[in-house]
Amino acid sequence: MANFHRLFRVLLMFFTLSGSVIRTMSVGIGINYGQIANNLPSPSRVAILLQSLNISRVKLYDADPNVLFAFSRSDVNFIIGLGNEYLQNMSDPEEALAWVQQNVQTHISQTQITCITVGNEVFNSNDSQLRSNLLPAMQSVYNALVNLGLDKQVSITTAHSLNILANSFPPSAGTFKPDLAEFIQPILHFHSMVKSPFLINAYPFFAYKDSPAQVPLEYVLFQPNQGMTDPITNLHYDNMLYAQIDAVYAAIKAMGHTDIQVQVSETGWPSQGDMNEVGATPENAGLYNGNLLRRIQSGQGTPAKPSVPIDIYVFALFNEDLKPGPASERNYGLYYPDGTPVYNIGLQGYLPELLYSSSKINEQKVGISFWPFWWSDLIRGGAK
Numbered sequence: 001m002a003n004f005h006r007l008f009r010v011l012l013m014f015f016t017l018s019g020s021v022i023r024t025m026s027v028g029i030g031i032n033y034g035q036i037a038n039n040l041p042s043p044s045r046v047a048i049l050l051q052s053l054n055i056s057r058v059k060l061y062d063a064d065p066n067v068l069f070a071f072s073r074s075d076v077n078f079i080i081g082l083g084n085e086y087l088q089n090m091s092d093p094e095e096a097l098a099w100v101q102q103n104v105q106t107h108i109s110q111t112q113i114t115c116i117t118v119g120n121e122v123f124n125s126n127d128s129q130l131r132s133n134l135l136p137a138m139q140s141v142y143n144a145l146v147n148l149g150l151d152k153q154v155s156i157t158t159a160h161s162l163n164i165l166a167n168s169f170p171p172s173a174g175t176f177k178p179d180l181a182e183f184i185q186p187i188l189h190f191h192s193m194v195k196s197p198f199l200i201n202a203y204p205f206f207a208y209k210d211s212p213a214q215v216p217l218e219y220v221l222f223q224p225n226q227g228m229t230d231p232i233t234n235l236h237y238d239n240m241l242y243a244q245i246d247a248v249y250a251a252i253k254a255m256g257h258t259d260i261q262v263q264v265s266e267t268g269w270p271s272q273g274d275m276n277e278v279g280a281t282p283e284n285a286g287l288y289n290g291n292l293l294r295r296i297q298s299g300q301g302t303p304a305k306p307s308v309p310i311d312i313y314v315f316a317l318f319n320e321d322l323k324p325g326p327a328s329e330r331n332y333g334l335y336y337p338d339g340t341p342v343y344n345i346g347l348q349g350y351l352p353e354l355l356y357s358s359s360k361i362n363e364q365k366v367g368i369s370f371w372p373f374w375w376s377d378l379i380r381g382g383a384k
Contacts, residue, residue, distance in 0.1 A: 028296045030057030030079075030313040031334075032266055035064065037320040039337045043070035046317070049339065050076065059265065059313045061120065063103035072110040079115040079265075079313075080104070082141065087119055087130060090137035093144070100144040104154060113154055116141060117265070121161045121201065123180055131183050134158060135190060142194060155196040158187070159265040162202055162244060165251060170230040171237065171304065174247030175254055188252060191260045197311075200248055201266035204240040205279065205288070205328075212278045215240070221284060222291035235303035241267060241292070246304040261308065267292070268315035270328035271342050277328050282343040289314060289334070290345035 033046065041049075047070045050058065059079040060067060068078065080103065082090065089095045104113055118138045122130055138156050145151040162168065164184065166177040176184050191198055204220035218225035220240045227238035237243045241264075248262050269288035273280025292312070301308045319333035319342065333342055 028299070028309050028311050029055070029293065030059055031055050031317050032059045032061075032268075032313050032315040033067070033317045034061055034315075034320050034323075035067075036323045037318065037337060038322060040318055040320075041337060041339065043067040045339075047071050047074060047076075049335075050317075057313070059117075065103075065107070068107045068111045068113070072107075074111070077112045077114045079117060080113055081117045081120065082137070084119050084122060084125070084130060087122070087133040087137040090118065090140050091133055093140050096137070096140035097144040097147060100141060100148060100150070104145070104150060105148055108150065108153065115155045115157060115196075117157055117159050117199065119158045121159060121163075123164050123183065124161050134183065135187055138187070138190060142190075151194075156194060157191070157196045157199050159199040159201055162200060162248075165247060168244060168247035170228075170232055171243045171246035172230050172232040172235070172250050174250035176251045181255075185255055188255055188257050188260060192257055197261045197263040198248070198252060199263055199265035200245070201315075202241055202244045202264050203267060203269075204244070205269050207240060208279050209273075209277055217279065217284070221287045222295060223287065230303075233304070237303055242302040242310075245310065246302045249302075249304055261311075264310070264312040266315040267312055268332045270331045271333075272331040273328035274326045277326060280328050280331070286343040286345050293345070 031050070040046075043064070043066050046067075051074065056075050057077050057079075058071075059081075061081040062083060063080040068080075071078070082099065086099070090099065104116070107113060118141055119130075119134050122134045125131070138158060142151065142156040145154050145156070164176055164180055165174060167173055167175045188198070190196075208215045208217060208220045216225055217223075219227065219238070222239045222241075225238060227236055228243075229236050235246075237246075245262055245264065252258075252260055252262070269285040270277070270280040271282040271285040292314075296310055296312060299309045300306075301310060314334070316332045316334070318335050318337055319331055321330055321337075323329040331342075335341055
């Protein structure tokens with residue numbers, strides 16, 4: 001009975017506070033759900049967590065059937081990923097058709113799959129064969145969707161790092177690297193033809209980390225600052241992310257296209273890093289993501305595209321303990337794997353504020369935002 005009363009109090013608090021979450025997380029915001037870890041909760045628990053946060057857009061880096069099954073009959077729209085290691089095979093139309101049948105057609109009647117990213121940051125690699133395989137793979141997967149009658153439901157794209165830019169300042173002078181032109185030009189033609197977005201992974205953190213003396217922290221964290229004015233367009237920028245997005249629009253325009261939307265497939269800020277990773281703190285991560293969510297909620301566009309609401313996927317849902325590289329790579333999550341928020345941006349109304357309980361439920365701190373992880377335990381306890 002005591003467990004039942006605890007459950008009732010938690011549910012009452014959750015439904016009281018969930019309105020602010022619904023207003024926040026339903027506008028232009030998605031989440032990257034990476035799984036390079038050995039301690040993550042099951043996909044079924046993650047499904048309940050995301051439902052409690054009213055997150056309806058999720059990006060995967062694969063097409064994990066366990067995740068897609070866990071979200072059956074939910075309102076969540078998925079971007080699924082086809083890894084770089086598959087690009088060579090995907091150039092074969094039969095291989096592409098088999099992949100789409102297994103990973104899309106099998107699930108799409110129950111789970112909403114809206115997009116496939118074919119490859120991720122391919123041009124970060126110097127592998128000329130991988131680069132050459134990207135567009136044929138995108139075309140083969142798209143043709144497979146057409147053959148299965150799914151091309152109106154599912155779009156095809158790929159995600160790029162900002163390293164594809166030769167110039168990003170001022171934003172209106174953005175250009176792609178000349179040695180990538182032979183690859184990017186036909187990819188842009190493909191996007192224009194099939195009406196799919198151009199995806200970028202944009203991290204102002206990297207610019208600040210590399211040049212903290214030159215890059216104002218307030219400028220990258222969406223805090224009040226003098227900003228900068230593009231001398232060509234006279235457009236004013238008060239944050240780096242918007243400048244990066246507009247630089248990509250300018251680079252696309254320089255190649256003759258004005259009909260392709262730029263979307264941010266990854267952006268975030270690490271809460272911890274190595275000694276040389278300046279700025280990687282919970283405070284800065286909370287400011288970056290909290291202020292970003294506020295901007296997106298308002299339906300803002302960039303200075304160059306004010307009428308086009310910014311579309312982003314925050315990186316990432318969880319800290320991932322097996323990711324290689326510097327410490328920051330393992331500390332981009334909004335949540336620890338046990339469901340505890342890494343930092344609290346609920347004070348700004350975008351994720352629920354932590355509420356602490358003095359009751360002895362496993363002697364743990366209990367927070368509204370991660371009730372799904374112990375919901376089943378309380379149900380079992382209350383039924384005894």
